[in-house]
Amino acid sequence: MKVSLSLDSSYSEDVAVVVDVLRASTTITVAAQNFGKIIPVKSIDDAQYLAKKYDAILAGERRGAAIKGFDTGNSPREISNFHGDVLVITTSNGTRIMEGIKAKILIGSFVNARAVAKEALNLASSHIELVMAGVEGRFAIEDYLGAGEIISHLQEHNLDENAMGAYMASLNENMVNNAVKNSRSARRLGELGLSEDVNFCLKRNLYDHVPVYANGSITGAQ
C-alpha cells in the first residue's frame, strides 16, 4: 500500500484522510458520537441555509472564534454538549478542503489515529493519501504531526518521503505535544481562552470511530 502526505488538496482517487488536528477533525469525530448526520460546508451562507433546511444545530468559526448567531463554535469540548439528527459545521480550513477531494474521505486526528489507519487500510485498494488541512493553504505543524501519528500505524507500508518525515517527527510524544502547544493555531486559540481545546486535541486514540465523508455528509457513529 502506497502512503503519501499532501497539503490542502489530494490527488488520490482511492482513500484520502483529512487531518485538521486544531480543530475540525477532532470536533467532527466528537460530534459523530451525538449526531445522526454531519454536513461540513465551506461558506457561512451555505451553513445558515442548510441549518434552516434541516432544522440542524449550526456550528462554526472564523479565525478560531465562534460565528455570531451560530449555536456553537468549533470546540471539540463544547460540541459534546449538543446532540440531534443533523449538525451543520463550517470552519476556516478543514471543512473547506473536503469539498475539493474526489477520493473517499476519512476524518483523522490524534483522538482516532489508530482507528483511522485501520479503516484506511480496510477501504483503500492501493493508495492512502493523508491530507494536511494547514491554515489558509499554509503548512501547519499540528496537522503534520497528527498525520505522523496516523502514519505510525501504517509504517510497514510504502511511505513517500513526506509521510516518512511526518512519521519520524511524531515519534517523541513530549516533543510533539510541545510543538503543537506552541503552534500558531494553538497560540491563536490560547488568545481566545481555548487552550483546553488544544490539550483535548492532543489526546491519543479516545475514539475507535472514523467519520467517513461521502456525498456531502458524514454519518454519525450510532
Ligand SMILES: O=C(O)[C@H](CS(=O)(=O)O)OP(=O)(O)O
Ligand atoms: O477552529 C480552528 O481551530 C481553526 C481556526 S484557525 O484556522 O486556526 O484560525 O480552524 P480549522 O478549520 O479547524 O483548522
Ligand SMILES: [Mg+2]
Ligand atoms: Mg486547523
